Amino acid sequence: MKEIPEFNVKYLVQSPKGGAVPKDFSEEMAKKALAFHRQLPGYRPTDLVRLSRLAQSWRVKDIFVKDESTRFDLKAFKVLGGSYAVAYLICEKLGMNLDEVDFTYLVSEEVRQRIGQITLTTASDGNHGRGVAWAAERLAQQAVIYMPKGTVRSRVENIESHGAKVEVTDLNYDDAVRLSCRMAQENGWYMIQDTAWEGYTDIPLRIMQGYMTMCLEAIDQMAQKETRPTHVFIQAGVGALAGAMVGYLVNKFQGHLPKFIIMEPNNAACIFASATAGDGRPHAVTGDLDTIMVGLACGEPNLIGWEILRDFPCGYISCDNFVAANGIRILANPLKDDTRIEAGESGPVGIGLLDLMINVDRFEELKQALEIGPESTLLFFNTEGVTDPENYREIVWHGKYPSREA
Ligand SMILES: Cc1ncc(COP(=O)(O)O)c(C=O)c1O
Structure with a gap:
């Protein structure tokens, strides 16, 4: 070094x-x-x-x-990753293969009826959260995004503009990830996190x-x-x-x-x-x-x-x-x-x-x-x-x- x-x-x-x-x-x-x-x-x-x-x-x-x-x-x-992972998750819930499903079907009323209302969650400094919120909006689902302390207003508003709920925490990014993970477990939400750890690798x-x-x-x-x-x-x-x-x-x-x-x-x-x-x-x-x-x-x-x-x-x-x-x-x-x-x-x-x-x-x-x-x-x-x-x-x-x- x-x-x-x-x-x-x-x-x-x-x-x-x-x-x-x-x-x-x-x-x-x-x-x-x-x-x-x-x-x-x-x-x-x-x-x-x-x-x-x-x-x-x-x-x-x-x-x-x-x-x-x-x-x-x-x-x-960032949305390239979030959208792909969310589509993958929805296909898994439908028991279908992502390669065989088109996006129009994923955003259809039929799919919404089949999977019901779900909540996606993630921790993000802005860009990834916006991607996940954007995907949730397209699918008429909900998103809850946890942001690290000090996040500026413009980045919060960018995410809120897609209808997501945003919480600016007093945590750094890694602790905000842990919070999002805990909230997902407690509430039955789906975590769409852009980092992988032992036991959490599919979505990332x-x-x-x-x-x-x-x-x-x-x-x-x-x-x-x-x-x-x-x-x-x-x-x-x-x-x-x-x-x-x-x-x-x-x-x-x-x-x-x-x-x-x-x-x-x-x-x-x-x-x-x-x-x-x-x-x-x-x-x-x-x-x-x-x-x-x-x-x-x-x-x-x-x-x-x-x-x-x-x-x-x-x-x-x-x-x-x-x-x-x-x-x-x-x-x-x-x-x-x-x-x-x-x-x-x-x-x-x-x-x-x-x-x-x-x-x-x-x-x-x-x-x-x-x-x-x-x-x-x-x-x-x-x-x-x-x-x-x-x-x-x-x-x-x-x-x-x-x-x-x-
Ligand atoms: C604009 C931008 N560039 C680069 C990165 C880095 O990506 P990663 O966290 O996968 O290293 C991020 C992550 O949020 C980002 O928002």
């Missing part, structure tokens, strides 16, 4: 140890998820933005950003499989441009997203894997803590998990995700708020001809890190270790749009969380 203390960045770069190809994340599984999402009203692949001017300026071959800020007008990729696996749609779209969009990534940067909260992306890409590019780089905020870097511990086991971090990257403010790794993230990435990086804020500013102020991207706090940390690696001498060693150079085609996921407009303006207009100087 190395540290760049002036910038509060820590990193670990290693040769991936490798492992068995994760079969749950095969091309076939990804296509099933995509086939489901295609049936949802308003589905369209989100844009894969090519930042050619930025790539030119930063002397790399290509920079692509998969922009999830327009996913179903919900401003985040479906959620992760649902996320694969985003990666499948991105790789197809790159293939249409006759290219593929040499480096894939993915931010992690519990690591469900990153696990699903890496799992899919390991299946897709067997034998010619891109380099995977996992990024987290310093105060909630549980994948980083697990990777640096070096014993192969997941390690939790605790406390307030305070960061502007609230979607990444999770202290306990997702078990399914961790097993993939243990084996295949070559880089694990933990960094501070200003890196995400810089990413937001860079994407909001594109170079001539490049497309402007609106990124929320959990979306652009990879772009903020690349900026440091390209433009700050102190990061040269990290850049070299990751072999980033003129032949690199870099893929990023802007996983959310502006979900806290006030903070966005403060960051972009007034320079909140300024760059750290050496």
Whole structure:
């Protein structure tokens, strides 16, 4: 593990140890998820933005950003997972196979009659809860969402707008998950949680499989441009997203894997803590998990995700708020001809890190270790749009969380 203390960045770069190809994340599984999402009203692949001017300026071959800020007008990729898992749950209750059921049937009065009124519950910092609330609304079912302490009003309202009941707790994300779990047990509700633990893996696996749609779209969009990534940067909260992306890409590019780089905020870097511990086991971090990257403010790794993230990435990086804020500013102020991207706090940390690696001498060693150079085609996921407009303006207009100087 190395540290760049002036910038509060820590990193670990290693040769991936490798492992068995994760079969749950095969091309076939990804296509099933995509086939489901295609049936949802308003589905369209989100844009894969090519930042050619930025790539030119930063002397790399290509920079692509998969922009999830327009996913179903919900401003985040998360609904891909929640909707898929909820559909899976309903099919299970109906004794049917998800592959054979179409969405119109799932939202029909007949299904409602057959399964009756059910309540879905989850804990979420915003995006996942919104996805679950959206799915419950489509199915005319109820949802109760528990949010961590300090959740801003705009994120609560986004969920309430889908008719869900929201409770902002005084707990951190992981404790809010435990609360949601207890409430589900006490009230006979169904928990749709985006993290997995011993004994709770079915629903989170479906959620992760649902996320694969985003990666499948991105790789197809790159293939249409006759290219593929040499480096894939993915931010992690519990690591469900990153696990699903890496799992899919390991299946897709067997034998010619891109380099995977996992990024987290310093105060909630549980994948980083697990990777640096070096014993192969997941390690939790605790406390307030305070960061502007609230979607990444999770202290306990997702078990399914961790097993993939243990084996295949070559880089694990933990960094501070200003890196995400810089990413937001860079994407909001594109170079001539490049497309402007609106990124929320959990979306652009990879772009903020690349900026440091390209433009700050102190990061040269990290850049070299990751072999980033003129032949690199870099893929990023802007996983959310502006979900806290006030903070966005403060960051972009007034320079909140300024760059750290050496
Ligand atoms: C916008 C955004 N990006 C990334 C993530 C990280 O996903 P995961 O918790 O699966 O690592 C989340 C999680 O909520 C999120 O909301």
